[in-house]
Amino acid sequence: MCQLLGMNCNTPTDIVFSFEGFSKRGGLTDHHTDGFGIGFFENKGLRLFLDNHPSAQSPVAELVKNYPIKSENVIAHIRKASQGHTSLENTHPFQRELWGEYWLFAHNGHLQNFQPNFKYYQSVGNTDSERALCYLLDSLRQQFAHKPDPATLYAAVQAIVLEIREFGLFNMMLSNGDYLFTHTSTLLHYIVRQAPFGEAHLVDEDIAIDFNEVTTPNDRVAVIATLPLTDNETWQQLAQNEFAVFHHGEIVYRHTPQPAVYLSVEEGLAIARAVGTAC
């Protein structure tokens, strides 16, 4: 299974600490060795770093760790290939433009027989994931010539996500640089860091940070990841089939199916393995 990492903040923030631990999972503390990618929004601009080397050894990952890019929205992905060969065009996150904005998307899961027709977008590679992004944006564009108001947008993205998840496992993150949309089929966890800030310690490496030293009292930062990245903070879990939208570091819209089901890490990984997943 692949792993996802996202960040959504109310002020431009660097993701170096979280990425430090996350990138270790690409070949050192875990087996996600088929490349990685990370995209940073900076205002309307998007900077996307891709590499088909494992993130634990990649010079591109090394750059990202040493160059604190401040961003309000970040999506990163480390890949264990299940569909599509390991090549740059199949490396997440994927990027397209809609309504004069860049959209960034990463997925872990496995969509079966998902071969939609497109009007505006086409896949370059051959993953189910890139087809999912194309389908999402195509559907939005066919409904709205211009970007609708936030509430309409949330509901529209949710409706398309519900369609796509009928085809299989669909843990995903999508951002236009403003909102970060998530859907959880098995495992996604998140934490909202805000004042009073404390110290955090990575799971994957013996590194700690005191957020008091690098934040201001009004900062609010949501970090979303397949599995928690720190071992001394309380991460929240998103429920199976939950759709949640983050904005300015907090959840502004969510739909949690009732009764809410929270898989254990073992259950989540077992489901992924059973469907021959996943990226």
Added chain:
Amino acid sequence: MCQLLGMNCNTPTDIVFSFEGFSKRGGLTDHHTDGFGIGFFENKGLRLFLDNHPSAQSPVAELVKNYPIKSENVIAHIRKASQGHTSLENTHPFQRELWGEYWLFAHNGHLQNFQPNFKYYQSVGNTDSERALCYLLDSLRQQFAHKPDPATLYAAVQAIVLEIREFGLFNMMLSNGDYLFTHTSTLLHYIVRQAPFGEAHLVDEDIAIDFNEVTTPNDRVAVIATLPLTDNETWQQLAQNEFAVFHHGEIVYRHTPQPAVYLSVEEGLAIARAVGTAC
């Protein structure tokens, strides 16, 4: 004025030597200090590195110089902002998808009152250059639902380029990972390196390379740049208003207006300055 660098080869080749000299022009040997970008095609995949720091000091440029990415098509750009503020969304090259392929584009020049309508693509930033890419791809897409044969494609791109250049200075490079299309309003030079290979020495730095040691006898590499990058090789100049298409390291299609006019470097730079250019 900004500067452009392109490479088109018949075998994946690293551009480290050329980029070494080119990137010096971003802040050291020249004044192109408003950011830089470089995009590498690897099969169908595209890796685009952007930075709004000057290339001479950018950690991203440092990575590119130390990480020999092998590519058959590369486009790079160093920027001296004339239109649009210096921000990531205005940093060349620009990227979009058409017909299931990524397209990469960089421009130096200045298009006046160029505000076309788009059906399929929209600008994210506010440069004339990004609008030119959107217009190019929009026009291609409106004419062809699928990618046409090469001769039809060359002629179609050329026709759109002729339309755009009516609006002003349009030195540009465009690639889909297969072809590298160029248009010259003032200055573009190129060199085709093939066996027997020799030694090359940079203009901007005292660095030389013996291409015999890093090539095979069948390699053919075209390097295209605003100004020659080496001082001991013979660069060819593209004529004013010439349209040329490179494929596998050679020009496969060109239209040279007659009589062909070749500007001196001084004349080219003077024209750029006179129109308040340029990127």
